[in-house]
Amino acid sequence: MTTNANARRQRYVKIVSRLFASACMLATLSCISMLVILLWSVIAEGAAWLDVDFLMSFPSRFPAQAGIKSALAGSLWLTGLTALIALPLGVGAAVYLEEYSAQTRWRKTVQLNISNLAGVPSIVYGILGLGLFVQTFALGRSVISGALTLSLVVLPIIILATQEALRGVPNSIRHASYALGATRWQTVWYQILPASLPGIMTGVILALSRAIGEAAPLVAVGAMAYVPFVPAGPTDQFTALPIQVFNWSARPQAEFHQVAGAAIIVLLVVLVAMNTLAVFVRYRYGKRIRW
Amino acid sequence: MSSATTAALLKSSRQPTGASYRRHLFEKSIHAFLFVCAAISVATTLSIVVVLLAESVQFFFDVPISEFLTDTRWTPLLKPQHFGILPLLSGTMLIAVGSAFVSIPIGLGTAVFLSEYSPPRLREIVKPIVEILAGIPSVVYGYFAVVTISPFVRWLFPGTGVFNAASACIVVGIMTLPMIISLSEDALRAVPRSLRQSAYALGATKYDVTTQVVVPAAMSGIVASFLLAISRAIGETMAVTLAAGATPKLTLNPLESIQTMTAFIIQISQGDTPAGTVESRTIYAVGLALFLVTLLINLLAQWFLAHVREKYE
Numbered sequence: 001m002t003t004n005a006n007a008r009r010q011r012y013v014k015i016v017s018r019l020f021a022s023a024c025m026l027a028t029l030s031c032i033s034m035l036v037i038l039l040w041s042v043i044a045e046g047a048a049w050l051d052v053d054f055l056m057s058f059p060s061r062f063p064a065q066a067g068i069k070s071a072l073a074g075s076l077w078l079t080g081l082t083a084l085i086a087l088p089l090g091v092g093a094a095v096y097l098e099e100y101s102a103q104t105r106w107r108k109t110v111q112l113n114i115s116n117l118a119g120v121p122s123i124v125y126g127i128l129g130l131g132l133f134v135q136t137f138a139l140g141r142s143v144i145s146g147a148l149t150l151s152l153v154v155l156p157i158i159i160l161a162t163q164e165a166l167r168g169v170p171n172s173i174r175h176a177s178y179a180l181g182a183t184r185w186q187t188v189w190y191q192i193l194p195a196s197l198p199g200i201m202t203g204v205i206l207a208l209s210r211a212i213g214e215a216a217p218l219v220a221v222g223a224m225a226y227v228p229f230v231p232a233g234p235t236d237q238f239t240a241l242p243i244q245v246f247n248w249s250a251r252p253q254a255e256f257h258q259v260a261g262a263a264i265i266v267l268l269v270v271l272v273a274m275n276t277l278a279v280f281v282r283y284r285y286g287k288r289i290r291w
Numbered sequence: 292m293s294s295a296t297t298a299a300l301l302k303s304s305r306q307p308t309g310a311s312y313r314r315h316l317f318e319k320s321i322h323a324f325l326f327v328c329a330a331i332s333v334a335t336t337l338s339i340v341v342v343l344l345a346e347s348v349q350f351f352f353d354v355p356i357s358e359f360l361t362d363t364r365w366t367p368l369l370k371p372q373h374f375g376i377l378p379l380l381s382g383t384m385l386i387a388v389g390s391a392f393v394s395i396p397i398g399l400g401t402a403v404f405l406s407e408y409s410p411p412r413l414r415e416i417v418k419p420i421v422e423i424l425a426g427i428p429s430v431v432y433g434y435f436a437v438v439t440i441s442p443f444v445r446w447l448f449p450g451t452g453v454f455n456a457a458s459a460c461i462v463v464g465i466m467t468l469p470m471i472i473s474l475s476e477d478a479l480r481a482v483p484r485s486l487r488q489s490a491y492a493l494g495a496t497k498y499d500v501t502t503q504v505v506v507p508a509a510m511s512g513i514v515a516s517f518l519l520a521i522s523r524a525i526g527e528t529m530a531v532t533l534a535a536g537a538t539p540k541l542t543l544n545p546l547e548s549i550q551t552m553t554a555f556i557i558q559i560s561q562g563d564t565p566a567g568t569v570e571s572r573t574i575y576a577v578g579l580a581l582f583l584v585t586l587l588i589n590l591l592a593q594w595f596l597a598h599v600r601e602k603y604e
Binding site: 013016017020021023024025026027028030031032034035037038041042045088089090091092093095096097100101109110113114115116117119120121122123124125126127128130131132135152155156159183184185206209212213214215216219220222225242245246249250252257260261264267268271275 | 314317318321322324325326327328329330331332333335336338339342343345346396397398399400401403404405407408409417420421423424426427428429430431432433434435437438439453465468472496497498499501502519522525526527528529532533553556557560561566574575578581582585586589590592593
């Protein structure tokens, strides 16, 4: 009797653990299938609309004539300016925190502040950009306002990634450099930054790919829905690739959804290229250094 | 920091004359520049608070704070105007909770699979796929909701409108999956091997070890990942704007069209509300509420994360 009950119990335990394992596997499979469905629905809608004309035309009321020339130009401007602004500031802040600042309360405050900034919704940065850059600094609804706002969005990402990279450089390198009479900045500039460059570059590329995909803060600072020109300078009005996708997706007509699909393909190709570059930098240059 | 003391020694031995004086000055200015870089991050937080507060205070001169917090209607662009944030707040919470129903079971299941069950090679394949999900821009998820998920929801529940909270919940759930998976998996893998081995030595099965030992031991990290996912869902903007519509409504029915705080900010930003009016200041008041809610949840998540590190280090 007891052996029978034991066997039943064992069978029950076996079934439960099998079920649990399958449920976990099913969850994993559903993650993968979601990505597949997402990519498939983008490609199925948009692939047919993708051609050179689409890349070289301005937006239009007619889906057949619509293109992403001004959106591509706007995204290029924004990303370039964001890189110029956020790269020195982010790396500088990280170097300060890791190499200069002592373990004081001030350092802890800055560190806590940066982790919190990383969690602030991007639309809040948009409101800040509107209040600060567009209105207070009177920069208007321009490329530079957008780029400054995006810089604030990606700064925490760059700082945290750079800090991680700097921490990977062993202290023996610092001591050796000081022992040879180098000053602190010489140590940072000639030893630590070159050694941590792959990590920093990876972080910066990932931060910029975040900036390319951001739409919400740009809508708040006033990116235009319809821009039939290429911005000639940082004070011009602008649109961007994700803004264009947003506008086309928000329209009821199915043709515009297909055009949006084509724009998303371009956006994703750019993002994949940047991520591949990041992975390449990490493996190609990361391997050369062995401590 | 040891480098700091080394440099302090160097500094004291240096004579401030001629070339070395110039070098000293150069070092000082570099130090000052780097300090400014770090200070900018603090200035960012301060200016977020100042900008949001300054405009919100002016907003609350026109709209009493009691009306803002208790009125159940939100119609700033229609006459008669009502400025009660509750419909927007309930819309945001509906998305946050609804998306958690999608992201928590799937995310935790995936994390457990990757950490406990998956062969290492399969893990090496699945992890990058999850990272791809994390790298896809929010507006693309919005498009996915409009083109694929919303028709699916309407096929399941005929009579549902094009814009409904359910499709926004599903898509935001998918967006927040990577956060839950990677943080929970880290927490699960941080559980020391000795704990698992002791449980096996006592005759526990793999299922027992996973559910009774490993998951409870990693609980604070897992909870932190849930909190961060919810905070991300609250701040999520483009996908929700595209999928959930623009109808501020006090409802718990996910098949209706609603409006979140973030979607309202986008609506005002896109329109041509003149600056300086009470309508244009609504976004600062709503933004302040959004900032405070996400900050609170993030701080809570950080507390949980700090708790994990204490335990095993």
